[in-house]
Amino acid sequence: KAGVTQTPRYLIKTRGQQVTLSCSPISGHRSVSWYQQTPGQGLQFLFEYFSETQRNKGNFPGRFSGRQFSNSRSEMNVSTLELGDSALYLCASTLQDTGELFFGEGSRLTVL
């Protein structure tokens, strides 16, 4: 069974630009959640989608948004990038009966 796939793995943007990251969950998983990981703040929850609906949301500004498609694939978007948005963005899909998270390898965003 294929794991969680995130694209792109690495990308470089400049301040003010926007970025879209993609996540394909494990087949059959309907919940996808996103996390931002930085050395200073650690792992922080961004949002969770289930059946195309945002179910939970972390404490991030409105520049961070996401969506989920009918095939459970998810995208997150960050607009008006800031230097502090440089981070590893992790996506995870959930096996609902145990809540166990399966993580992708992440998308490393560098904002210059």
Add this chain to the structure above:
Amino acid sequence: AQSVTQLDSHVSVSEGTPVLLRCNYSSSYSPSLFWYVQHPNKGLQLLLKYTSAATLVKGINGFEAEFKKSETSFHLTKPSAHMSDAAEYFCVVSDQGNNNDMRFGAGTRLTVKP
């Protein structure tokens, strides 16, 4: 709401010696508890999980953890460290009564000296 505290930000051991990574949690419901490992520039991989079955949980790579409700702890142990165990470890709590909302600890960086 649930929360989790990893008591050590950094642990250093010698190869072949025991590993102890400490985690305390709080939860209003019957929690599920997890330990994840993250190697550099990689995603998180599940080591083991507790979901209200046996309190001593065995995971991959020789790791195990014991759920102690009276102490609200879920410490991760391994009898003998290997160089490949060097990584970041995260303790995670999920309130089963709270829509599977997961809370992550701040992480413990394990260094293994030769």
